[in-house]
Amino acid sequence: MIQSxxxxxxxxxxxxxxxxxxxxxGKKMGEMHEPFDFKACANILxxxxxxxxxxxxxxxxxxxxxxxxxxxxxxxxxxxxxxxxYTNDFAEWTGxxxxxxxxxxxxxxxxxxxxxxxxxxxxxxxxxxxxHMEKHPEPREPMPGNEFYFNETVTLIYxxxxxxxxxxxxxxxxxxxxxxxIYYHFYEARRxxxxxADDFSTxxxxxxxxxxxxxxxxxxxxxxxxxxxxxxxxxxxxxYEVRRDIEVPPQ
Amino acid sequence: MIEQYADIAPQGxxxxxxxxxxxxxxxxxxxxxxxxxxxxxxxxxxxxIPILRDLDIDARWEVISGDERFFDxxxxxxxxxxxxxxTIDEDMWQYHLEVNRMNAQNLRLDADAVLxxxxxxxxxxxxxxxxxxxxxxxxxxxSPVRSVWDHLNGFCTKYDAAIFSVPKFTRxxxxxxxxxxxxxxxxSDKNRDLSQSEINSTMDNLKxxxxxxxxxxxxxxxxxKDPIGVIQAFRMxxxxxxxxxxxxxxxxxxxxxxxxxxxxxxxxxxxxxxIHVLMLxxxxxxxxxxxxxxxxxxxxxxxxxxxxxxxxxxxxKGKPVIGGxxxxxPLQIIHGVTGFLVHSVExxxxxxxxILNDPETAKKxxxxxxxxxxxxxxITRQIRDYLSLWYSMENRGANILEL
Numbered sequence: 073m074i075q076s077x078x079x080x081x082x083x084x085x086x087x088x089x090x091x092x093x094x095x096x097x098g099k100k101m102g103e104m105h106e107p108f109d110f111k112a113c114a115n116i117l118x119x120x121x122x123x124x125x126x127x128x129x130x131x132x133x134x135x136x137x138x139x140x141x142x143x144x145x146x147x148x149x150x151x152x153x154x155x156x157x158y159t160n161d162f163a164e165w166t167g168x169x170x171x172x173x174x175x176x177x178x179x180x181x182x183x184x185x186x187x188x189x190x191x192x193x194x195x196x197x198x199x200x201x202x203x204h205m206e207k208h209p210e211p212r213e214p215m216p217g218n219e220f221y222f223n224e225t226v227t228l229i230y231x232x233x234x235x236x237x238x239x240x241x242x243x244x245x246x247x248x249x250x251x252x253x254i255y256y257h258f259y260e261a262r263r264x265x266x267x268x269a270d271d272f273s274t275x276x277x278x279x280x281x282x283x284x285x286x287x288x289x290x291x292x293x294x295x296x297x298x299x300x301x302x303x304x305x306x307x308x309x310x311x312y313e314v315r316r317d318i319e320v321p322p323q
Numbered sequence: 324m325i326e327q328y329a330d331i332a333p334q335g336x337x338x339x340x341x342x343x344x345x346x347x348x349x350x351x352x353x354x355x356x357x358x359x360x361x362x363x364x365x366x367x368x369x370x371x372i373p374i375l376r377d378l379d380i381d382a383r384w385e386v387i388s389g390d391e392r393f394f395d396x397x398x399x400x401x402x403x404x405x406x407x408x409x410t411i412d413e414d415m416w417q418y419h420l421e422v423n424r425m426n427a428q429n430l431r432l433d434a435d436a437v438l439x440x441x442x443x444x445x446x447x448x449x450x451x452x453x454x455x456x457x458x459x460x461x462x463x464x465x466s467p468v469r470s471v472w473d474h475l476n477g478f479c480t481k482y483d484a485a486i487f488s489v490p491k492f493t494r495x496x497x498x499x500x501x502x503x504x505x506x507x508x509x510x511s512d513k514n515r516d517l518s519q520s521e522i523n524s525t526m527d528n529l530k531x532x533x534x535x536x537x538x539x540x541x542x543x544x545x546x547x548k549d550p551i552g553v554i555q556a557f558r559m560x561x562x563x564x565x566x567x568x569x570x571x572x573x574x575x576x577x578x579x580x581x582x583x584x585x586x587x588x589x590x591x592x593x594x595x596x597x598i599h600v601l602m603l604x605x606x607x608x609x610x611x612x613x614x615x616x617x618x619x620x621x622x623x624x625x626x627x628x629x630x631x632x633x634x635x636x637x638x639x640k641g642k643p644v645i646g647g648x649x650x651x652x653p654l655q656i657i658h659g660v661t662g663f664l665v666h667s668v669e670x671x672x673x674x675x676x677x678i679l680n681d682p683e684t685a686k687k688x689x690x691x692x693x694x695x696x697x698x699x700x701x702i703t704r705q706i707r708d709y710l711s712l713w714y715s716m717e718n719r720g721a722n723i724l725e726l
Contacts (some may be wrong), residue, residue, distance in 0.1 A: 112335050116711050117502040119487070121495040123356045139338065140722055217465055217649075221490035226715045230337065230726040250335030251698070 105279035112253035115225035169214035324377035348379035353434035357443035403471035506705035512608035525613035539618035559672035638692030661692035
């Protein structure tokens with residue numbers, strides 16, 4: 073069962089004791105496993121030179137745009153690193169520039185991680201906009217200068233020189249590394265892995281055999297948090313586990 | 324030198340700079356623009372070149388020279404690219420090209436990467452002998468005069484790539500186009516921390532009283548910066564709040580209109596003792612720093628703007644900024660979070676009153692602004708982007724590069 077983060081905040085130990093009783097705790101000290109090597113990514117923004125000024129044009133351009141551009145305006149939205157009302161650039165533009173809050177809500181509800189490839193995501197964006205236009209055919213134009221500009225990125229990936237070999241080290245590193253590193257391992261990992269898992273939970277499960285903890289991390293909804301909020305939430309969940317590991321049970 | 328930024332800039336930027344240094348050390352990187360003093364480009368190059376050298380990049384900065392006629396023409400070109408109707412006749416274009424030809428004879432243009440800033444030296448591409456050539460446009464190109472842009476486009480498309488500050492300035496070009504925001508240097512005299520005694524003595528020297536809230540705009544005396552609109556907004560706000568206005572600017576050698584606009588401003592000020600117009604000499608960085616720190620409200624009420632770096636400078640000092648919603652200003656001001664975006668004189672006046680009357684919100688916006696600048700608009704990020712772009716141009720076709 074996947075629990076909400078708000079529930080886990082209030083009950084961070086939920087599920088933990090059950091697993092302890094069953095003996096499903098992590099590997100013992102000294103067991104060998106691959107360390108977690110932190111990397112980070114940075115993007116250079118590249119213009120496609122194409123822009124649109126209304127919904128018809130947006131829908132048509134979504135069909136034509138490069139996969140890299142669709143990727144940038146959806147998956148990479150969370151690199152902005154500030155509190156966001158929407159979950160992708162298309163939703164933000166329709167809500168803010170066109171004032172079409174209903175469509176913005178529908179577009180925000182699209183989870184890019186539900187799709188195994190960009191084409192699936194592109195088709196869903198197209199379907200949602202088309203369906204909305206059937207119900208609301210009247211054109212909406214933005215203020216001059218508020219057109220939507222299709223961009224893409226060149227991504228540079230680099231090691232940050234930080235390595236964690238156990239949970240306590242992972243906890244310290246997560247608090248210390250830059251937002252670009254959290255983004256790379258929490259968001260970008262899903263695209264690389266082609267699944268719903270981030271690098272942290274994958275490593276915790278495989279290297280530390282802490283399945284329950286991995287599950288709690290996977291329960292973090294990637295679309296509902298900024299990168300900094302993800303860092304805070306990860307820290308809280310892992311800190312609790314570390315504390316439990318080092319506590320001596322009462323005699 | 325880069326170590327000095329380690330405790331200020333995001334650590335990821337510093338790490339990536341070191342990785343890029345490993346790839347690019349010993350290579351040559353030439354910057355060319357049209358002035359050594361005045362304006363944001365010269366200011367950032369003054370700081371960037373030493374940092375690039377510290378990263379073992381063989382960085383050079385050349386400045387093209389020209390006479391009054393040349394800079395009159397290039398100012399017209401600049402204005403036309405920002406949307407003001409100007410006529411550039413064939414003689415003027417020929418002169419623009421001729422001055423560039425003469426400069427090409429006097430300058431060393433050989434480098435592994437050449438970054439040409441703005442339209443004044445754009446035709447130098449005709450004299451390319453080696454390396455990757457990049458054109459960096461700092462101007463608001465959202466609605467240029469078509470005929471002027473069409474002419475410049477002939478040069479632009481000969482470059483390997485073009486760089487713009489904001490997505491809306493980009494054009495449909497047959498070459499790669501990148502978007503790189505400019506930046507501020509947190510360690511420069513303009514942005515470093517100042518003691519209270521330094522601030523006080525600077526204000527005394529400038530004869531700016533500190534007994535009432537100060538409304539400030541720092542900018543060239545340029546119509547696109549709307550200094551008259553700032554005066555009007557101040558006078559509306561002053562009806563409700565006792566405050567003073569400071570308009571501070573510096574002359575730029577490539578801006579022949581500055582004196583004319585300054586005299587228009589002085590005429591609008593008249594005998595108003597609450598308005599202080601300061602024409603500061605070039606490199607009055609400490610004075611501007613002190614003014615931004617002592618101000619209660621800072622405006623950048625531009626009508627057109629390349630990027631408007633004074634916004635980031637002010638946000639770095641923890642002050643909320645009221646800015647015109649043009650050019651790169653909306654990239655820096657998140658409305659209601661780091662300041663306010665306005666579309667009119669009335670809007671500016673209203674937001675001035677709001678900030679003057681709600682110091683708690685002003686403080687919160689100021690704190691948000693400083694952090695936003697740290698993450699996005701420091702010089703380390705801009706150098707990181709230039710070197711990343713150069714490296715990516717040498718690995719063309721790859722969207723993902725592992726270092």
